[in-house]
Amino acid sequence: MxxxxxxxxxxxxxxxxGARDVVIASATCQKWRDAxxxxxxxxxxxxxxxxxxxxxTPRRLEILITQTIFQTTGxxxxxxxxxxxxxxxxxxxxxxxxxxxxxxxxxxxxVRTSPNVNILEICGRQKLEKLxxxxxxxxxxxxxxxxxxCLKSLSLSHVSISALDLSLLLTACPKLxxxxxxxxxxxxxxxxxxxxxxxxxxxxxxxxxxxxxxxMLEADSIERLHLRDCALELFELIGKGTLKYFKIDDVSVIxxxxxxxxxxxxxxxxxxFTIIWPKFYQMIxxxxxxxxxxxxxxxxxxxxxxxxxxxxxxxxxQLNHLSLSYELRDGVMHYGVQGFSNxxxxxxxxxxxxxxxxxxxxxxxxxxxxxxNLKKMIIFGVVSEAKSxxxxxxxxxxxxSIVQLMRKYMHVExxxxxx
Amino acid sequence: MSMAAVExxxxxxxxxxNHEFExxxxxxxxxSTIKTFFDENPDASxxxxxxxxxxxxxxxxxxxxxxSHLAFRARETSSSIDEQVRTYDEEFVKARxxxxxxxxxxxxxxxxxxxxxxxLNQAVADRIKNKSVEYVRRFFGLENDYTPEEEAAIRAExxxxxxxxxxxxx
Numbered sequence: 099m100x101x102x103x104x105x106x107x108x109x110x111x112x113x114x115x116g117a118r119d120v121v122i123a124s125a126t127c128q129k130w131r132d133a134x135x136x137x138x139x140x141x142x143x144x145x146x147x148x149x150x151x152x153x154x155t156p157r158r159l160e161i162l163i164t165q166t167i168f169q170t171t172g173x174x175x176x177x178x179x180x181x182x183x184x185x186x187x188x189x190x191x192x193x194x195x196x197x198x199x200x201x202x203x204x205x206x207x208x209v210r211t212s213p214n215v216n217i218l219e220i221c222g223r224q225k226l227e228k229l230x231x232x233x234x235x236x237x238x239x240x241x242x243x244x245x246x247x248c249l250k251s252l253s254l255s256h257v258s259i260s261a262l263d264l265s266l267l268l269t270a271c272p273k274l275x276x277x278x279x280x281x282x283x284x285x286x287x288x289x290x291x292x293x294x295x296x297x298x299x300x301x302x303x304x305x306x307x308x309x310x311x312x313x314m315l316e317a318d319s320i321e322r323l324h325l326r327d328c329a330l331e332l333f334e335l336i337g338k339g340t341l342k343y344f345k346i347d348d349v350s351v352i353x354x355x356x357x358x359x360x361x362x363x364x365x366x367x368x369x370x371f372t373i374i375w376p377k378f379y380q381m382i383x384x385x386x387x388x389x390x391x392x393x394x395x396x397x398x399x400x401x402x403x404x405x406x407x408x409x410x411x412x413x414x415x416q417l418n419h420l421s422l423s424y425e426l427r428d429g430v431m432h433y434g435v436q437g438f439s440n441x442x443x444x445x446x447x448x449x450x451x452x453x454x455x456x457x458x459x460x461x462x463x464x465x466x467x468x469x470x471n472l473k474k475m476i477i478f479g480v481v482s483e484a485k486s487x488x489x490x491x492x493x494x495x496x497x498x499s500i501v502q503l504m505r506k507y508m509h510v511e512x513x514x515x516x517x
Numbered sequence: 518m519s520m521a522a523v524e525x526x527x528x529x530x531x532x533x534x535n536h537e538f539e540x541x542x543x544x545x546x547x548x549s550t551i552k553t554f555f556d557e558n559p560d561a562s563x564x565x566x567x568x569x570x571x572x573x574x575x576x577x578x579x580x581x582x583x584x585s586h587l588a589f590r591a592r593e594t595s596s597s598i599d600e601q602v603r604t605y606d607e608e609f610v611k612a613r614x615x616x617x618x619x620x621x622x623x624x625x626x627x628x629x630x631x632x633x634x635x636x637l638n639q640a641v642a643d644r645i646k647n648k649s650v651e652y653v654r655r656f657f658g659l660e661n662d663y664t665p666e667e668e669a670a671i672r673a674e675x676x677x678x679x680x681x682x683x684x685x686x687x
Contacts, residue, residue, distance in 0.1 A: 102619070102657070106626050106638065113642035121678035125650045125671045127659045148647075150680060162677045 104129060108137025112175075115142040117166050118150075124169075140175035140204075141167065145182055156183050160190045167194055175204035177230075185210040195220045203248075208232035208255070218244045218270075232256050239263040241270040253278035260285045261293045268297045275299055281307040323356070325349045346371055360385045367421075369394040375403040388414040392421035394450065401427070407468055408437035418443050420469075423450030423478060426457040435464035444469040450478035454492055459499045466507055474511045481516050529565040536573035537565065540580055547583040549629035568628070574617075575624040582609060582633055610640040615656050618644075650679075 102110075111120050111133060120141065124134040143163055145151045151159065163178065176198055188211045195202075195217070203225050207217075210233045217231060218239060227248050232255035249271045259267070261284050268274060274297050284293065292312040302322035303315065309329040316336040322343040323335065330351040335341070339359025348370040354377075363385035368378075373396050382388070391414065393405060405422065420441065447469055451458045466472065477500070482489065504512055526542040528551070542562075546552045551566060568576065589602050610618065618641055625634040645653050654661060663671070672679055 102622065103626065106622060106634075109635075110638045110642050113639045114646060115642075116646070118678045119646055119648075121675045122648070122650050123645070123653055125663075125668065125675075125679075126654045126657070127662050129662075130659065131671075150677075154677065158677070162675070165674070 101129070104133045105137050107133035108139065111138050112140040115140050115177075116147045117141055117143050117163075118148050121166060135169060136171055138170050139173060140177075141170060141173055142175075142177040142179075144177060144179040146179065151180060152182050156186060159183065160186055164190060164193065167197060172201045173198045174201055176202060177204075177206040179206055179208050181208070183209050185212045187211070188213050188215050191215050192220060199224045202226060204228040206230035207234070210234065218246075218267075221246070224248075227251065229253070230255075235259065236263055236267065239266040239270060241266050244270060246271045247273070249274055251276040253280075254282060255280040256283070258283040258285065261291070264293060265295055268295050268300075271297070273299055276302045278304045279306070279308060280304075284308075284310070325351075343367075354381070356381060361387065363388055365390040365392075367392040367394075368396055370396070372397045372399050373403075374399040375405075379409070383409075383413045386413065386415065388417055390419040390421075391417060392419075392448070394421060394423045395452070396424050398424070404434040406434045406436065407441065407465070408439055411437070411439035411441050411468070416443055417441055419446045419448075420444050421448035421450075422465075423448075423452070425452065426455075426461055428457070435461065435468070439468075441469050442471060445471065445473045447472055447475045448478065449475070450480075452480050454479060454489075454496055459496060459503075462500070463503055466503065466510070472507070472510050474513070476513045476515060479514065479516045526562070528562065530576065531565050531567050532571050532573040532576050533569050534573050536576075538573070538576055538580065543587060544580060544583045547587070547630055549631070550627065553629075570627045571624045572620065575620050578609075578621060579624060579628065579630065579633065583630070586632065606636050606640075610637070615644070619657070 107130060111123055111130075114120055114123065120134055120138065124131040143151070143159075143166075154162070159180065167173070167176070176194070178194075186209050191207075191209075191211045192215060195205075195215075199221055202221070204227060205217075205221065206228075207230070214235045214237075216237070217229070217234065218236065221229070225248055226246055228251040229246070229249060230253040235258040236254075237259070250273055252267075252271065252274060253276075255278075259282060264279075264282070264284070268277070277295075277297070277300060284291065286292075290312070291310045292314075293308075293310055294312075294314045294316075296316040298318050300317040301319055302324075303317070303320065304322075304324045304326070305313075305328060306326040307328065310331070312332045312334075313330050314332075314334045314336065318338045318340065320335065320337050320341055323341060324343070324345040324347075325333070326345075326347045326349065328349045328351070330349070332353040332355075333351050334353075334355045335357050337357055339357060339361055341356060341360065342362050343365045344356060344363060345365070345367040346369070347367075350372075360382060361384065363382065364387055366382055366385070366388060367390070369392070373393070375398055391410070398404065404427075405424075410417065410420070447465060449458075449462055449465065462475075462477070466475070481493070485493075500512070504510065527539045528542055528545040530538045530540060530545070530551075532538065546555075554566070555562060571579075585605055586602070589598060589605070592598055613621070618637060622634065622637045622641065625637060645656055648656075653659070661668070
């Protein structure tokens, strides 16, 4: 039987990733130990992979991580994600990084270090392409002396960094394509909390749990923008109209500006947001390439505002996927479904209720009529824990009405999701 | 050459067990080993390429895989296509036993089909996750060539890794 070449074994072990499994594999025979020593390119110590890590003291973890890393050569990916460890000592972490930095391309690290380790100083100017950092601080960024020339993907989670350093950090990454900021601790020098970032190469940005006065992003290549659980007074995107994907979820922002040119927008996904319809309409009405529109658990600033199908049909002829869930108010809802234009290209319809009533069934029916080429419909419902007899009856009659309705649309696949 | 329809160029491959397979050029070009060969020997396209390291069983599975993936790639990228690719890959691997997976890996490595090799390597890695040393040895048909002292030393040095392994279920 022909044996696997040692590089292939190295590849398999790298996909195994978890340090414990790699050590076990190296104990099978000499060739496999050799593969671990010379051809292993990825090594992971993730508490999520192996629960036993939680029972090992941090001191002992430091030792076993050191031992295992030092048995490898040419490591390209290192991941140390230990959720239950309070901290590792800085000198040990520095040793790990110094040992691997010549070849390291991907680093994930989420343990506090005491005293704080300056990752930039140790990993800068090397081959790093992806950095995922959590629970650490970044200070004293000097792009003239420290750069990440290969870094494409940066994720900072619960990281303490000043607004200025964050901005400088982006200039220190001339090839950055993806940025993720989760709950950063942004130290500010004056009263107003402002973040101004600029990156000509950035394609995707995700920001979660940030609270600022001003957030300005200058990104001429940006394609994806996703904000979640943010409180902002002003968010401004300055670019060249390259944005394709725009998603906001549970965000409060007073002034939102994603640029004049929105020709390339393909997906707009807004949830848990209060929409000022005229402003919103102005923002996206020229996105004639829009394929997916999702307005979920949204409220309208003006009680008389509603999303009307005529506008949607007119502005977004290529719309393929429509998801709507908001409170349907008497009178206003009827206005929303007036008109004759069809949504010719809509294949998937997702409709949700928070309170089930007759309006909803009527609305579903009207929407079905306007989507002649629909393939699939998903109904999302909220069912309260304490189901009163009346609620059960309403749900039952709703079910009957949908069954009856769908008999007219046998070609449409229907799914229900209740929570 | 007929004017009515463009004939797709076919390449003939001969396996270790002397079966000949005629494949479309596009598929043969997925095998980097063959692509490189043709890049360097453009006049050799009419010849039959011998593949002494690949059985007919392996080659037919590999051809199926490449055909399907070429078809997926021809379609517009979307998340539903990605899911279909994932499902296809899972099915491709699920029915095969450890021995045939190993044969496929060797063949994919020899023919240098990166995507297939990566996928198979991942599938194999998933099968040996959280298993004991003995299980991994059995899976790959490995001979333990450590002396008892060497093996004891490895286990002592990395004591932490040998605690609490899944019980072998075969």
